[in-house]
Amino acid sequence: MNVYETGDLAQILSTNTYPGRGIVLGVTPDGKHTVAAYFIMGRSVNSRNRVFLQEPDGIRTEAHDPSLMKDPHLIIYHPVRECGCGLIVTNGDQTDTIWEYLSRGESWEAALRTRQFEDDGPNWTPRISGLQSREGSYKMSILKSADPEGSACARYFYEYPGIPGVGHFLHTYICDGNPVIPTFCGEPERIAMLDDMEAFTDLLWNNLNPDNKISLFVRYTDRTTGAFRQTILNKHC
Secondary structure (H helix, E strand, O other): OOOOOOEOHHHHHHOOOOOOOEEEEEEOOOOOEEEEEEEEEOOOHHHHOEEEEEEOOEEEEEEOOHHHOOOOOOOOOOOEEEEOOEEEEEOOOHHHHHHHHHHOOOOHHHHHOOOOOOOOOOOOOOEEEEEEOOOOOEEEEEEEEOOOOOOOEEEEEEEEOOOOOEEEEEEOEOOOOOOOOOEOOOOOEEEEOOOOHHHHHHHHHHHOOOOOEEEEEEEEEEOOOOOEEEEEEEOOO
16 A cells, blocks of 8 residues: 555546535645635535635635525535635634634634534534645644534644645545435545646536535645635536
8 A cells, every 4th residue: 555645636526426525735746836625515405505705815605596595504604714824724614713713823723622513413514624824834624523423523633744746635524425424534635736727626626526516616826926816616607
């Protein structure tokens, strides 16, 4: 087994109908840009009724059709926010918790120790988070239930250097399931990155399950200047 092998993200996504929500952080092969991506998927009408909208410091989710919104709890939040030390990417309102702690000079670990998995038993969807610095290094975390009853939270933290051509993929579920969707297990998956943002965006969007995919955000940031390009794709245009 080669623990340093970089996986093919297209194959990982195309063979999994429901990874849920996913974060990708890494550095382009030429070493010039950091890469951050976030996608959401959904199975229910309420979950699928969403779009990504751009904000001055990131993006937010919003109901595509407000008349179909039954419960904004857990599905309306800011997935991406800029902060002084980098870019925060998460699958819930812990984005704001992390931003508040970092703004006070406290650590993201301290912020995440105040949070736990989502209260959506029996799935107990894990909270996944990423923090990317402009120079290329990044952190990832997953908070998940320690047992089937949701009685305790297990917290995992990972730190990675910015290695050209290498990224990591963290998602909420191993695969689809009924009635319980199995929670992601193990370390974030080591994957190969691309220099071309459009090609990487297409790779993600085209390999997400067409029935379950909802929205995708991708940002490439110049490691020298901090200038960035980004794109948002929504199934509901």
